Amino acid sequence: LKASPARPGQKSIGSNCKGTKLILKTPKGTRDYHPPEMTVRRKVFDKILDVFHMHGAVEIETPVFELKEVLTGKYGEDSKLIYDLEDQGGEILSLRYDLTVPFARYVAQNRIGNISRYHIARVYRRDNPAMTKGRYREFYQCDFDIAGSYDQMLPDAECVQVIHQVLSSLDLGDFVIKVNHRKLLDGVFGACGVPSDKFRPICSAVDKLDKSPWSEVRREMVDEKGLEADVADRIGEYVKLNGKQDMLDALKSDERLKNNEDAQAAIKELELLLHYTSLLECDASLLLDMSLARGLDYYTGVIYEAILKENQNGEDADSGPTSKKIKKKQEGEEEDEEGGAVGSVAGGGRYDNLVGMFDAKKRTVPCVGVSFGIERLFTIQERKIRQQGIKIRSSCTSVLVVGAGKGMLEPRLALCALLHKSGIRAETSRKMNPKFLGQLQHAEEHGIPVVVGVGESEVQEGVVNVRCTATRQETQVPRVQLVAHLQQLLPTLEKL
Amino acid sequence: LKASPARPGQKSIGSNCKGTKLILKTPKGTRDYHPPEMTVRRKVFDKILDVFHMHGAVEIETPVFELKEVLTGKYGEDSKLIYDLEDQGGEILSLRYDLTVPFARYVAQNRIGNISRYHIARVYRRDNPAMTKGRYREFYQCDFDIAGSYDQMLPDAECVQVIHQVLSSLDLGDFVIKVNHRKLLDGVFGACGVPSDKFRPICSAVDKLDKSPWSEVRREMVDEKGLEADVADRIGEYVKLNGKQDMLDALKSDERLKNNEDAQAAIKELELLLHYTSLLECDASLLLDMSLARGLDYYTGVIYEAILKENQNGEDADSGPTSKKIKKKQEGEEEDEEGGAVGSVAGGGRYDNLVGMFDAKKRTVPCVGVSFGIERLFTIQERKIRQQGIKIRSSCTSVLVVGAGKGMLEPRLALCALLHKSGIRAETSRKMNPKFLGQLQHAEEHGIPVVVGVGESEVQEGVVNVRCTATRQETQVPRVQLVAHLQQLLPTLEKL
Numbered sequence: 001l002k003a004s005p006a007r008p009g010q011k012s013i014g015s016n017c018k019g020t021k022l023i024l025k026t027p028k029g030t031r032d033y034h035p036p037e038m039t040v041r042r043k044v045f046d047k048i049l050d051v052f053h054m055h056g057a058v059e060i061e062t063p064v065f066e067l068k069e070v071l072t073g074k075y076g077e078d079s080k081l082i083y084d085l086e087d088q089g090g091e092i093l094s095l096r097y098d099l100t101v102p103f104a105r106y107v108a109q110n111r112i113g114n115i116s117r118y119h120i121a122r123v124y125r126r127d128n129p130a131m132t133k134g135r136y137r138e139f140y141q142c143d144f145d146i147a148g149s150y151d152q153m154l155p156d157a158e159c160v161q162v163i164h165q166v167l168s169s170l171d172l173g174d175f176v177i178k179v180n181h182r183k184l185l186d187g188v189f190g191a192c193g194v195p196s197d198k199f200r201p202i203c204s205a206v207d208k209l210d211k212s213p214w215s216e217v218r219r220e221m222v223d224e225k226g227l228e229a230d231v232a233d234r235i236g237e238y239v240k241l242n243g244k245q246d247m248l249d250a251l252k253s254d255e256r257l258k259n260n261e262d263a264q265a266a267i268k269e270l271e272l273l274l275h276y277t278s279l280l281e282c283d284a285s286l287l288l289d290m291s292l293a294r295g296l297d298y299y300t301g302v303i304y305e306a307i308l309k310e311n312q313n314g315e316d317a318d319s320g321p322t323s324k325k326i327k328k329k330q331e332g333e334e335e336d337e338e339g340g341a342v343g344s345v346a347g348g349g350r351y352d353n354l355v356g357m358f359d360a361k362k363r364t365v366p367c368v369g370v371s372f373g374i375e376r377l378f379t380i381q382e383r384k385i386r387q388q389g390i391k392i393r394s395s396c397t398s399v400l401v402v403g404a405g406k407g408m409l410e411p412r413l414a415l416c417a418l419l420h421k422s423g424i425r426a427e428t429s430r431k432m433n434p435k436f437l438g439q440l441q442h443a444e445e446h447g448i449p450v451v452v453g454v455g456e457s458e459v460q461e462g463v464v465n466v467r468c469t470a471t472r473q474e475t476q477v478p479r480v481q482l483v484a485h486l487q488q489l490l491p492t493l494e495k496l
Numbered sequence: 497l498k499a500s501p502a503r504p505g506q507k508s509i510g511s512n513c514k515g516t517k518l519i520l521k522t523p524k525g526t527r528d529y530h531p532p533e534m535t536v537r538r539k540v541f542d543k544i545l546d547v548f549h550m551h552g553a554v555e556i557e558t559p560v561f562e563l564k565e566v567l568t569g570k571y572g573e574d575s576k577l578i579y580d581l582e583d584q585g586g587e588i589l590s591l592r593y594d595l596t597v598p599f600a601r602y603v604a605q606n607r608i609g610n611i612s613r614y615h616i617a618r619v620y621r622r623d624n625p626a627m628t629k630g631r632y633r634e635f636y637q638c639d640f641d642i643a644g645s646y647d648q649m650l651p652d653a654e655c656v657q658v659i660h661q662v663l664s665s666l667d668l669g670d671f672v673i674k675v676n677h678r679k680l681l682d683g684v685f686g687a688c689g690v691p692s693d694k695f696r697p698i699c700s701a702v703d704k705l706d707k708s709p710w711s712e713v714r715r716e717m718v719d720e721k722g723l724e725a726d727v728a729d730r731i732g733e734y735v736k737l738n739g740k741q742d743m744l745d746a747l748k749s750d751e752r753l754k755n756n757e758d759a760q761a762a763i764k765e766l767e768l769l770l771h772y773t774s775l776l777e778c779d780a781s782l783l784l785d786m787s788l789a790r791g792l793d794y795y796t797g798v799i800y801e802a803i804l805k806e807n808q809n810g811e812d813a814d815s816g817p818t819s820k821k822i823k824k825k826q827e828g829e830e831e832d833e834e835g836g837a838v839g840s841v842a843g844g845g846r847y848d849n850l851v852g853m854f855d856a857k858k859r860t861v862p863c864v865g866v867s868f869g870i871e872r873l874f875t876i877q878e879r880k881i882r883q884q885g886i887k888i889r890s891s892c893t894s895v896l897v898v899g900a901g902k903g904m905l906e907p908r909l910a911l912c913a914l915l916h917k918s919g920i921r922a923e924t925s926r927k928m929n930p931k932f933l934g935q936l937q938h939a940e941e942h943g944i945p946v947v948v949g950v951g952e953s954e955v956q957e958g959v960v961n962v963r964c965t966a967t968r969q970e971t972q973v974p975r976v977q978l979v980a981h982l983q984q985l986l987p988t989l990e991k992l
Binding site: 025026027028030031032033034035038042050053054055057058059060061062063064065066069083084085086087088090091093095105109110115117122124126138146148150154155158165276279280281282358396397410413414416417420421423425426427430431432446 | 519520521522523524526527528529530531534535538546549550551552553554555556557558559560561562563565579580581582583584586587589591601602604605606611613618620622634642644646647650651654657661772775776777778854890891892893906909910912913916917919921922923926927928942
């Protein structure tokens with residue numbers, strides 16, 4: 001097995017013999033995953049699944065495309081990034097843009113009252129890709145959502161706990177989980193004098209604070225969205241705030257917010273969230289941050305976003321120093337939902353009205369969830385592996401059956417069949433008479449822990465040679481005892 | 497958690513409050529997978545992966561869509577079933593139709609010399625769906641392929657072995673693996689007097705023998721494809737043949753084939769295949785069958801298809817008796833690649849020229865592989881489960897933490913945090929003061945093996961009650977010993 005390159009070049013072949021131009025590449029913003037990358041990915045998925053299973057979540061899957069009208073009116077101006085299928089006579093379809101809207105459709109269609117589900121699948125956005133940063137047009141999302149009527153802040157705290165547990169388990173270094181509340185933002189907007197029909201546009205402007213300085217966001221509010229300058233300035237005072245209970249205490253006694261129902265209700269919810277996350281021991285990395293707004297319109301309560309402080313190898317998420325805290329994203333990159341800023345790896349919040357949009361009687365089911373931006377996590381893991389020069393085993397063969405001398409094909413095949421029947425992962429060369437040293441080298445290169453060897457004399461004596469690849473130690477074992485011998489030997493060797 | 501219905505109705509809601517018509521369904525030929533179905537599917541995948549890993553296979557993943565030109569000219573008349581994406585300014589894309597062509601593109605693009613890879617992913621075909629039979633427009637394929645130059649028939653025999661191992665492991669009842677060889681078919685066609693430019697069309701006609709009687713196939717050959725009647729009759733004599741070495745012996749001494757190089761070469765290869773599959777102990781269900789032709793043009797050597805003899809529950813794959821061996825498929829269903837006939841669950845063969853179609857210098861890599869039609873396997877498993885009334889656990893929670901009396905939320909959350917830190921899957925109600933009996937009922941309904949209970953007195957004494965759901969036996973355990981106690985208790989209980 002020849003290892004494939006970690007970063008394959010996309011080749012554009014000038015012309016083939018027939019004179020037609022043949023372009024050999026994956027579509028823009030997409031990539032192939034090679035075996036070592038798949039191995040890393042499986043491990044990342046397994047750790048995430050372990051956490052989801054901790055919370056009693058069940059798995060669902062929905063189609064990769066939905067009726068276009070299911071997606072219509074759910075993503076605001078991001079709708080332009082939706083991939084449509086060609087009308088080939090039949091239904092009008094679009095590729096899913098996230099997993100949240102299909103989930104809401106699923107809950108409504110099946111009249112589900114409550115469910116905690118996870119869904120790991122790829123979503124599609126006609127965005128400007130930045131693939132070295134893990135930003136693709138086709139990318140995995142890993143979603144955990146709790147739908148159903150429960151007591152205040154308990155599912156919300158559980159989602160924060162899930163983020164905390166996943167990021168701790170993936171060992172990506174320090175992270176911060178920024179938390180805010182849409183009703184607190186609305187309360188602030190109202191108290192500062194924003195007309196209520198401008199709440200969402202002004203919220204979108206605040207959302208840009210993770211990549212633009214206040215001056216630029218203020219300009220958007222005043223020049224583009226027609227806000228009075230003093231209203232914008234008042235907002236500017238609030239979005240600077242962050243902290244924990246101290247911030248909530250300050251807001252509780254804030255003159256402007258004192259009589260604002262939205263704000264006071266949100267503050268109470270956030271206090272409860274702090275209390276529960278403390279009991280769940282996942283509050284250490286939590287930071288209330290008034291500048292967090294999240295892109296999509298459908299959030300109705302608590303919102304959160306997890307940000308890696310820096311990459312583990314001292315390599316910052318961005319290249320080079322910038323005057324801004326986080327470098328400004330390139331144009332067209334604004335619309336990324338699973339975490340706006342570079343360094344953001346998870347995000348989510350409460351969306352209590354989305355299911356109702358799919359129900360004729362507007363029956364709704366309150367929901368809260370979190371989405372992990374897996375591609376970004378892979379990119380970081382892959383960088384780490386490249387930099388540390390770690391060799392990844394992509395196959396998991398336990399035993400290589402080799403022949404010494406010619407004419408050993410038949411005993412080799414028979415040995416493989418014997419081992420397979422006992423569930424032992426054994427392979428042998430697909431050549432009639434492979435070179436002996438070449439076979440041993442294959443075992444070493446691919447990290448296959450045990451080599452079982454047969455030659456003419458072994459066949460005659462009914463024995464095999466069992467060689468440990470790491471120590472090069474050899475033992476002769478009767479063929480009839482081979483399976484038992486390996487079943488004892490392998491568990492120790494495979495832990496190495 | 498409310499269990500979702502096994503077969504959700506697709507609801508078309510007349511009109512919502514705003515008067516717009518809202519259709520709540522998945523696109524034609526697609527379905528949602530509910531939690532119990534996902535559980536079944538994960539188990540099926542795991543068993544298949546175990547087999548692939550036995551053979552040293554590594555995993556890759558490619559994008560769900562390819563440049564349209566990558567797919568062009570690979571599927572013959574089936575190309576009309578390809579889903580195209582809308583031209584939204586940019587590249588012209590199509591959803592993948594199978595995993596084989598993207599694999600060939602991958603091998604060529606990355607200049608890979610040899611690889612044994614598997615790929616589990618959904619493919620897309622604008623076919624006439626027959627969903628109760630497991631025939632969808634979006635469906636999983638589970639592919640194992642060996643690319644590289646090896647000795648004759650060794651990779652081919654391994655693919656047959658993989659089919660044998662997967663189907664045995666899935667316990668689906670008796671199956672037959674039909675095997676043929678494209679060069680043997682071509683040899684027969686040549687010897688019977690078919691002009692060589694008609695080999696592929698005549699081969700396509702033979703392919704229909706799994707669902708049409710000879711008289712109909714003969715009519716197609718003569719009336720539609722312009723074959724002489726006596727040539728067709730000669731072919732008719734050959735496609736009746738099946739067997740093992742006996743069939744090959746008959747063909748070896750056949751007057752017409754004696755001097756036909758293609759046929760004699762193919763016979764030698766099939767003899768070798770019989771020999772190797774015998775050594776690999778996977779020849780019991782193998783049957784050489786001259787009527788097997790496979791749909792796609794790209795096969796160049798050995799071809800095979802696995803067919804379940806009947807469903808395990810005595811329920812035949814088809815409903816009702818028919819005069820033909822296998823019921824004729826409905827119009828539009830002909831184009832299914834992972835197994836034409838109802839009952840067919842895997843298929844594949846050798847395709848030595850496909851990689852070369854992507855290489856400017858026509859450098860090729862010989863390939864052989866097998867594709868499992870997973871949706872069909874799921875459908876059978878799901879039927880089995882429904883009929884046997886088996887209850888499937890979709891979540892895998894080990895411990896439900898319950899409170900007796902009011903005010904137990906905080907100790908419950910703290911206990912969950914404690915258990916999670918030791919990797920124990922523990923959940924608790926998301927209500928402040930859930931009813932005690934309701935909590936116990938939840939544990940019983942969801943098969944959660946252990947309930948850990950706290951009330952006011954337990955909190956004061958620093959103990960908890962550990963209740964085994966199956967036996968209803970209770971033990972009082974000091975809180976500090978809870979983790980150790982559960983770590984000893986759970987492995988036994990979870991095996992039940």
